Amino acid sequence: MNARYTFNVSRFDPTTGDPPRYQAYAVDVPQGMTVLEALLRIQAEQDGSLAFRYACRGAVCGSCAMVIEGQVRLACRTQVRSLEGNRITVDPLPHLPRIKDLVVDMDPFFETLRAIQPWLQPGHSEPEREHQVDPADWSEAEPYTNCILCASCHGVCPVVESDPAYLGPAALAKHYRFLADVRDVADAARVALVNDEHGVWGCDMVWNCTRVCPRGVTPTQGIGKTRARIRRAERAQRA
Numbered sequence: 596m597n598a599r600y601t602f603n604v605s606r607f608d609p610t611t612g613d614p615p616r617y618q619a620y621a622v623d624v625p626q627g628m629t630v631l632e633a634l635l636r637i638q639a640e641q642d643g644s645l646a647f648r649y650a651c652r653g654a655v656c657g658s659c660a661m662v663i664e665g666q667v668r669l670a671c672r673t674q675v676r677s678l679e680g681n682r683i684t685v686d687p688l689p690h691l692p693r694i695k696d697l698v699v700d701m702d703p704f705f706e707t708l709r710a711i712q713p714w715l716q717p718g719h720s721e722p723e724r725e726h727q728v729d730p731a732d733w734s735e736a737e738p739y740t741n742c743i744l745c746a747s748c749h750g751v752c753p754v755v756e757s758d759p760a761y762l763g764p765a766a767l768a769k770h771y772r773f774l775a776d777v778r779d780v781a782d783a784a785r786v787a788l789v790n791d792e793h794g795v796w797g798c799d800m801v802w803n804c805t806r807v808c809p810r811g812v813t814p815t816q817g818i819g820k821t822r823a824r825i826r827r828a829e830r831a832q833r834a
């Protein structure tokens with residue numbers, strides 16, 4: 596049986612010059628309907644001008660992160676009837692410039708990733724066969740490969756909010772993914788990219804990023820491990 600919900604969706608159109616406002620839409624929600632499906636229904640049946648971003652609908656592409664009932668979540672993975680009450684407020688992802696309605700400009704987020712050189716630097720020419728890694732060695736880097744670049748962590752990080760130059764949890768988790776990769780030999784150069792107050796030392800260890808990650812990535816832990824490596828290297832230099 597369907598249940599009637601009201602979706603209060605934050606609207607913003609930069610061409611009007613008007614400030615953001617909420618618009619209410621009533622939707623009959625069956626069991627299992629996700630917030631993304633509700634938005635698609637609103638767009639198809641009530642308001643074709645409503646803008647939001649999505650692609651895979653399966654929690655893989657990371658496009659549909661937004662604030663649903665005050666929490667950053669993937670719209671495609673959030674079932675409406677799992678939420679409290681029947682009035683659902685939907686806002687865009689924080690800490691990124693807004694383009695229209697629920698669509699934000701992801702460029703500043705992707706810039707942070709470019710800054711940490713997110714590619715393998717093996718220090719030799721292409722091998723004839725694939726690089727082979729012992730599973731025991733890979734287990735340290737592997738959890739950090741699960742990031743889907745949804746920017747949920749970026750949207751809940753208080754340091755990102757206060758310091759626009761801060762690299763942020765997603766970039767620093769990706770950085771640790773390469774630092775921990777035994778095939779990569781660029782450790783010293785990599786550490787230099789994040790060894791300041793806009794890098795690993797800027798993190799306030801609030802753990803919001805880890806709590807919100809839909810893929811179980813733990814950026815705060817990666818940041819802590821990078822800090823520990825830096826301290827160990829400094830101690831070794833002094834000895």
Ligand code: FES
Binds near residue numbers: 650670
């Ligand atoms: S649409 Fe791809 S993660 Fe939600």
